Amino acid sequence: MAQESSVPQHLAGLEPGFDLPALPGMSLSEVQTPALILDLDALARNLRRMSTFVATHGMKLRVHGKMHRSVDVYRLQEQIGGASGICCQKVSEAEVFARAGVKDILISNEVRDPRMIDRLAQLPRFGGRVAVCVDAPGAVADLAQAVARHGYPLDVLVEYDSGAGRCGVQGADAAVALAQAITAAEGLRYAGLQSYQGSVQHLTEFNSRRAAAAEAILRTAEVIDALKAAGLPPETVTGAGTGSYTFETSSGIYTELQCGSYAFMDADYGRVLDIEGRRFDEGLWENALFVLTQVISTAKPGQAVTDAGLKSLTMESGLPLVFGRPGLTCTGVSDEHSQIRDPEGVLRIGERLRLVPGHCDPTCNLHDWYVGLRGDQVEVLWPVSARGRSY
Amino acid sequence: MAQESSVPQHLAGLEPGFDLPALPGMSLSEVQTPALILDLDALARNLRRMSTFVATHGMKLRVHGKMHRSVDVYRLQEQIGGASGICCQKVSEAEVFARAGVKDILISNEVRDPRMIDRLAQLPRFGGRVAVCVDAPGAVADLAQAVARHGYPLDVLVEYDSGAGRCGVQGADAAVALAQAITAAEGLRYAGLQSYQGSVQHLTEFNSRRAAAAEAILRTAEVIDALKAAGLPPETVTGAGTGSYTFETSSGIYTELQCGSYAFMDADYGRVLDIEGRRFDEGLWENALFVLTQVISTAKPGQAVTDAGLKSLTMESGLPLVFGRPGLTCTGVSDEHSQIRDPEGVLRIGERLRLVPGHCDPTCNLHDWYVGLRGDQVEVLWPVSARGRSY
Incomplete structure (x- = not known):
């Protein structure tokens, strides 16, 4: 057997370039x-199409980094795709983008592990704005403690579950209580509402998808009304995916889209039908x-x-x-x-x-x-x- | 944005140990x-159980490296698990084990890409025996050319499709013709037969699994008879997985088992039932x-x-x-x-x-x-x- 080494064996002893799948200039x-x-041309066309859409409709495009996990793809989304921020699902993922200089990052997820909360609270040291979602009062308290330790600002959004049944509070009362807790917590800035209905995205038939999205939008509107009534209007309402973003946009209540898959597409999204019954990939x-x-x-x-x-x-x-x-x-x-x-x-x-x-x-x-x-x-x-x- | 670098961004700038999931001694x-x-204790018990089985039945155990992709797990399989060789599905995977000193490697798959054939032909430079499967005369010719270029010995097995419907020749005549081609090719050593019925492994019910395995074994026996009749008896007959290895063993025609999942187990194999109707994971x-x-x-x-x-x-x-x-x-x-x-x-x-x-x-x-x-x-x-x- 070969000698032990601190370098992972799959990285050790390789000739330079030996394990790259290709080099620029190859066919x-x-x-x-x-x-x-x-396909860089197809990618550019997808990015430009979405850029035109968000510019036309006055929406902020916070592209989803979890889809591609690539700093280079995000840079292109900024340059030609109308993106002005990214969302990530995990702190370790966000660290990569923060280190690369991305200046507006939302962790569109709950972060509850104490060590990851601590790393999250240090993310603004790279110079950008950092935000995170919460769906429990305990999360607000933990984040406030971490912010007190490190001294960087942190934006916090209430995550509302508009029907996906995963993370997020249910009911307007719980959302208002959380927004109040964030506002009351020292060092945290209440930044708005996340309401992402993930299970709507892949409904193939247009009318079914529109109806399910409409239901989620209606619920979200009720929460926004309750927040306004409590004196806590959300400056940002963020959500939407490739299957539903036109519905959130036309609702008039969302300010920000979190689309990811539109950039690359895949077989599952390809089957989804638009208003004229055409497949997304056609x-x-x-x-x-x-x-x-x-x-x-x-x-x-x-x-x-x-x-x-x-x-x-x-x-x-x-x-x-x-x-x-x-x-x-x-x-x-x-x-x-x-x-x-x-x-x-x-x-x-x-x-x-x-x-x-x-x-x-x-x-x-x-x-x-x-x-x-x-x-x-x-x-x-x-x-x-x-x-x-x-x- | 940060500066460009030749180091992948996900590896750059990390504090030592920062991105390891744990360190020895932690809880x-x-x-x-x-x-x-x-669970190292459960792993050791699985390895010892298989070691006892192969020792009792006089089978060679060529564990499947594609399952764990870990040099350390393989070392343990050699030390306490009765393993005396490994199989890999890809050349790049085999390179890792060869570099680590594993002395008996079978690529239990077809290798047809010219550059990967070239890398395969260089694998024996690490000092071990290397073997590969073929299911087409063109593969024999390509391997012979690569061996002539590099000068290392290469063992070649005929892959026979006993029912999985993936790679492998169909019919005894095709198998005999391939064995003859290998024998005739300069620099290649005809080393036997691979017959792995992958689609049998996960049949939950014992009798269905036994019946499907019996059918594959019968077909394999016919091929072995044809090879013998042609003066080309296979010194090795290799195949079998965690769901079927007792059947191949008791057939008397196999010399070598390629089990992988028994070491770790998973939910799908856990549902498979033994002869007494008990789940594999019970x-x-x-x-x-x-x-x-x-x-x-x-x-x-x-x-x-x-x-x-x-x-x-x-x-x-x-x-x-x-x-x-x-x-x-x-x-x-x-x-x-x-x-x-x-x-x-x-x-x-x-x-x-x-x-x-x-x-x-x-x-x-x-x-x-x-x-x-x-x-x-x-x-x-x-x-x-x-x-x-x-x-």
């Missing part, structure tokens, strides 16, 4: 598979994210097996789609393989396919690098900067 | 959540692997929300189980949350739970570290040495 055919690839948003894979076996008639499995794409939202190859269907994914139904037997060993993963967020988190392509040429290699940072 | 309550934890194998999580919200009556989601455990094999807490049930997992049904309302903020993931292999691959516990004390921190190495 698509030289990218090591399986790899996470980005016109509205383009698939910019793919798992590049290649054929390693054609031993069975009518089938090919490729080299991307559960360690390269996740399956909780169903099978990946084979992009741009209408005759081919992915029929199964195991640890290190995808099975592709190929009735005409057109696939050959080494042939490359672009798979659209079922769910972009956890798929991106499996990889260390994005390979950014302009056409068929590698333009950039971006680290998945916050990969694995779920604490 | 369980100090482990950062979510974290991948190992007596036969112990849960040694958990995702440690803590409660971050109890805002809803009858429910708690914890901090481990799809980026800490995978869901293609269903929901995780809450270990040792019969009143609690996991009802949903999203990107960064698990929802726990808690009808009695016993859970408190910060309380820690052990979740048994649905599927161990891809769950381990999400994490950078195993936190090894002896009782409630952290004894070791092991890197997931080959995390992300799926190329």
Whole structure:
């Protein structure tokens, strides 16, 4: 056995560049598979489309960093995508963006672990505004103590559960009580309300999705009214995802959108239908994210097996789609393989396919690098900067 | 924005130890959540049980490295678990084990990418025996060329598809033809047959599983007979998983077992029933692997929300189980949350739970570290040495 070392073995002893999936200037055919690839033109078009939307409607766009976990993608969202802030789900994830200079970060989640609260309270040392959600009075007290220790300002939002059934207080009274507690706590600034209805986002049919979003918006409006009546009008009302942001926007009560998946798209969002019954991936948003894979076996008639499995794409939202190859269907994914139904037997060993993963967020988190392509040429290699940072 | 750097941002600028989930000597309550934890006593008992089995039955145990991707776990499997070799699914994964000094490695998969074939052909430079599977004549030719370039010996096995429908030749004639091609190729050594029926492993009911395994074994026996008749008896017949290894063993035709999940167990294998109708996780194998999580919200009556989601455990094999807490049930997992049904309302903020993931292999691959516990004390921190190495 080799000698023990303090360097993780998967990083030790590698020739420089040996384990990068590609280098700028390479062609698509030289990218090591399986790899996470980005179509930079499609990505830019998605970002510009959302930028136009928020500019037209006067909404603030706080893009979701948990989706891509990439400082470079966020920079592009700032530059051409109309983003003026980011949300993160975890403190360790937010640390990456804060360290990189992002100046407006919301932890759109509850932080209750004492050590992570302590790290959260230090995040403003990088020079930006930091905010966090709470759904319990105990959280307010803990945050106030941490702020007293470190002396940085911290914005705090009440999280209201408008129907997703996960975190967030239920009922206007609880929301008002929390807003009062935040206001009363020394060092904390009451910054508004988060109301994100996650379970609405993927309802495929437009009218069902609109009706469910309308219900959540109605509940949120009642809470806002109660906060106003208590003298605590929320300066920010934040929420919405790629499946629902038009509804929150037209409600007139939201000030800020937290969309994430629109930038990359995935197979699950692709199935969602717009008001005219068109799939999201047919016109509205383009698939910019793919798992590049290649054929390693054609031993069975009518089938090919490729080299991307559960360690390269996740399956909780169903099978990946084979992009741009209408005759081919992915029929199964195991640890290190995808099975592709190929009735005409057109696939050959080494042939490359672009798979659209079922769910972009956890798929991106499996990889260390994005390979950014302009056409068929590698333009950039971006680290998945916050990969694995779920604490 | 911060300056650009060649060091990935998620590794740059961290205080030493800042991003480790724990350090040896800490108590369980100090482990950062979510974290991948190992009960070292349960692990040792699983390894010893399998060691006794293979010793009793005269089988070679080639444990599956794709399950844990950990050099340290493999070392323990060698020391106390009866393992005398490893199998890997990818060349980059095998490189980690070869570099660490593992002397007997089988790539239990097809390798067709020219650059990965080239890296495979160099693997024996670390001093061990290296073998690979083929299911096409073109693979034999490509391997022979790479061996000629690098001059190291390479063992090659014919992969036969005994029913899983993934890689592997179908039919005895194709297997014989491949064995002949390997034998005829300069520099390659024909080393035997791989026949792994993956789709049998998780059939819950014992008799269904036995019947499906018997069918695969019958097909494999026919191929072995054909190879013998052609003067090419396989010195090794390798396959079997945690759900079927007793069947392959008692068949008398297998020489080598490729089990992986028995060491850690998971929720999906836990549901599999033995000959007496007992669940695998009730007596036969112990849960040694958990995702440690803590409660971050109890805002809803009858429910708690914890901090481990799809980026800490995978869901293609269903929901995780809450270990040792019969009143609690996991009802949903999203990107960064698990929802726990808690009808009695016993859970408190910060309380820690052990979740048994649905599927161990891809769950381990999400994490950078195993936190090894002896009782409630952290004894070791092991890197997931080959995390992300799926190329």
